[in-house]
Amino acid sequence: MGKKAQGRNSGYIFVDLKSAAEMQRALKRKKEFLGGRCVEISRCRNTPKETAPAKPDQQPWQRVLRDDEEEEDLSESGRLFVRNLPFTSTEEDLEKIFSKYGPLSEIHFPLDKQTKRPKGFAFITYMIPEHAVTALAELDGQVFQGRMMHLLPSTIRKGKTEDGDAEDSSSYKKRKEAKDKASSASSHNWNTLFVGTNAVAEAMAHKYSAAKSQVLDAESRDSVAVRVALGETELVQEIRRFLVENGVSLDSFSQAAGERSKTVILVKNLPAGTDPAELEELFGHHGDLGRVLLPQGGITAIVEFLEPSEAKLAFTRLAYTRFHSVPLYLEWAPMGVFFGPAPQKEKAGAPKKEDEAGLAPGEAVQDSEGAAAQGEEEEEEEEEEEEEDVPGCTLFIKNLNFATTEDTLKETFSRAGALKSCTISKKKDKAGALLSMGFGFVEYRKPESAQKALRQLQGCTVDGHKLEVKLSERAIRPAVKSARKKQISKKQKTSKILVRNIPFQATVREIRELFSTFGELKTVRLPKKMAGTGSHRGFGFVDFVTKQDAKKAFNALCHSTHLYGRRLVLEWADTDETLEALRRKTAEHFHGETPARASSCAVTSPPEPGHLPVLEHPP
Structure with missing residues (x-):
């Protein structure tokens, strides 16, 4: 200066x-x-x-760049290199400190493979680079858990770009693979329960010991598209049943915009007949695994890691890599994908699978229908319970002794009122045992009881620890409840189903063939376009003879059934409207008239069911 x-x-x-x-x-x-x-x-x-x-070229605290490295521009990359971290620190501790300056895009917190201890450094990437500049100015030299942090802009290899070696290669496939791999962490890639047509054909051929050409035979009397759709429906039902039996919450998959897990990976597009041991060997090279769930069809699997850094490393290295003859499609599972520990009834459940294999097809279908109906009843009961929830009833309990159990906590807080639930957050250690994390949640039936506990039990001593009590501010649960209410807004009142997103090449015969698998049909109607092209309008109505058959078809086809590549969307149709009500609704929609004025118009002849009335004097 x-x-x-x-x-x-x-x-x-x-x-x-x-x-x-x-x-x-x-x-x-x-x-x-x-x-x-x-x-x-x-x-x-x-x-x-x-x-x-002039400053000395080499100071003991400065990192000397290698010949093949260069320093990134922090205002453009937003990536920080943090070193001299204590070995007792965790990724959650770093996220808590650095997220004060802005939203984080990624935290890379390497662990030693042998000892599973942190290596003492980390890479922090911000979504907005300006926040990284602010964090560098504020946190460099600050004391963190007894050690002084040193922050530097991150370094990159000279000559390397975001696409790596893809730009140097002239192969289109390599460039596309590099692009897919870069976007693999996106949370909106595809439907979680989606099963490709090729995978469906292979799985059905493997299951029924037939050739793949027989499954896709176009010269048979029934439609190939319907055959593949029914095969996909059967596979999805088996996958859902298997996941529920192994402690997986299916409701978490319906929240597309929800928070994603850092340790659980969904593996999709697997070839039929994949062995779980192969997946354990493939993913086990990158870290210690918790559990690997693979249904019998071998199409979609769930892989759980014990450490987030190892899961991130496996995700980065294995996404879109070749497995047998297909690329691996990986996706981060939603938070709360497991609602309980891994079940220990696999050996007891094995004979049941053998018994089911010996049943006749009709009996097996009836069992699956009973399981689906029972699952729906449980969902309705859960909805009723959730509707009774009142805000302000949950307390967050901090500074718990690691030896404190949920029974002890329940006994202490039940003095203030009736409890609805009491949980202590836990995590797995290296051996797989569950350890307390030092905090928990207590939910009362009434908010008055929660306020009473907040006043009386603040600072009380449990197992030698003074507890800190405050109202919980968890925002995840209300979002889940509202989304579930939207999904099941209509309940079954009739036997008629409204089917949306029907592909235009599908015919009435194919829709009838698809739905007649689940029961006897009364009518199938696809409204036509008015232009005289003969094509339908992309939706239709399927009316069953009985409500039970309609419910059976709805439960089977509503999850993930694709016809000609388009997913069918099912809703319950309203059939209680009379012909006069339809006339009034049509007049109001097209002419903006009141019901009284609409009824005064003369109609030349009574219209046929399903057609619009013809007015003698159009306004």
Whole structure:
């Protein structure tokens, strides 16, 4: 900085940049405001007489860059390198500190493979690079858990780009694989329970010991598209049943915008007949696994890691890699995908599978229908319970002794009122045992009881620890409840189903063939376009003879059934409307008339069911 004779600042400063490109970028900041003043920037031709004292090239706390490395521009990358971290720190601790300055995109917290201890450094990436600049200025040199953190801009290999070696290659396949791999962590890639047509054909051929050409035989009497759709429906039902039996919450998959897990990975597009041991060997190279769930069809699997860093490493390295003859499709599972520990009844359940294999097809279908009906009744009961929830009934309990059990906590807090639930958050250790995390949640039936507990039990001692009590601010559960209410907004009142998103190449015969699998049909109607093209309008109505058959078809086809590549969307149709009501609704919609005025118009002849009335004098 330039100084005057008296030692005061002269208002100008000399900045020596590393390269000409950086100097050109700095010159573009001309006329910007700094501290309320418009800054003038110009290129200096002569070296200033007063220069800053030269610093030694190598200082003990500075990291020397290798020959193949260069420092990233922090204002563009938003990626920080943090070192000198204590070995007792966790990824959650870093997230808590660095997220104060802005939303984080990624935390890379490496662990030693042998000891499972942190290596003492981490990489923090911000969504907005300006937040990384602020964090560097504020946190560099700060004491964190007894050690002074040192923050630096991250480094990259010289000559490397975001696409890696893909740009150097002329192969379109390699460039596409690199692009797919870069976007693999996106949470909106595809439907979680989606099963591809090729995978369905292979799974059905493997299950019934037939050739794949027989499953996709186009010369048979029934439609190939319907055959594949029914095969997909059967596979999805088996996958759902298997996941429920192994402690997986299916409701978590319906929340597309929900928070994603850091340790559980969904593996999709697997070839039929995949062995779970193969997946354990493939993913086990990258870290310790908790549980690997693979249904009998071998199409979709769930892989759980014990450490988030190892799960992230496996995800990055295995996404879109070749497994047998197909690429691996990986997706982070939603939070709360497991509602309980791994079941220990596999051996007891094995004979049941053998018994089911010996049943006749009709009996097996009846069992699956009974299980689906029972699951729906349980869902309705859960909805009724959830509707009774009142805000302000849940307390967050902190500073728990690790030896405190849920029974002890329940006994302490039941003095203030009737409890609805009492849970202590736990995590797995290296051996797979559940350990307390030192906090928990207590939910009362009434908010008055929660307020009473907040006043009376604040600072009470349980197992030698003074508890900190406050109202819980968890926002995940209300979001889940509202989404579930939207999904099941209509309940069954009739035997008629409204089917949306029907592909235009599908015919009435194919829709009848698809739905007649579940019971006897009364009518199948696909409304036609008025232009006279003969094509239908993309939706239709399927009316069953009995409500039980309609419910059976709805439960089977509503999850993930694709016809000609389009997913069928099912809703319960309203059939209680009379012909007069339809006339009034049509008049109001097209002409904006009131029911009284609409009824005064003369109709030449009574219209046929399902057709619009013809007015004698159009307005």
